[in-house]
Amino acid sequence: MKPGIHPDYRPVVFQDATTGRTFLTRSTITTSRTIDLETPDGVRTYPLAVVEVTSDSHPFWTGGRRIVDTAGQVEKFRRRYGQRR
Template identity: 45%
Template sequence: MKEAIHPNYKKVLFVDAQSGFTFLSGSTLSSSETMKWEDGNEYPVIKVDISSDTHPFYTGRQKFTDVGGRVDRFKKKYNMK
């Protein structure tokens, strides 16, 4: 394998902004915000809009939210009432 071509993975906490679900995973992302995890260590925190806790494929619930008028723009574009 070639030297110095692989990314530097570190443990990061991902927090679902909708449900507050938190999980620890390896990532190349970093953040200045930190949070203490169940093991007592502090890790950088990355906030995500959707995770397996809120995604319709995993939950079985379809939830369509209007974010910034997207639904209205879609309906207007395709002449939907």
């Protein structure tokens, strides 16, 4: 890689805004917030990025998906607009 043109790729802690769950990964994101995280080597300070949705709170992964009643939607449409010919 060409030196000096790539962003800094470093460990970053992401935190779910809804559940508060945190996980450590690597990223190029820039943030001014930090967090102290317990590691096997002791407590270390990492940059903190707060995100709205992670797999911990996303409805697809938590099983909170909404079941779409397509038959009910069709009947609602027909009641509202009738049978047009």
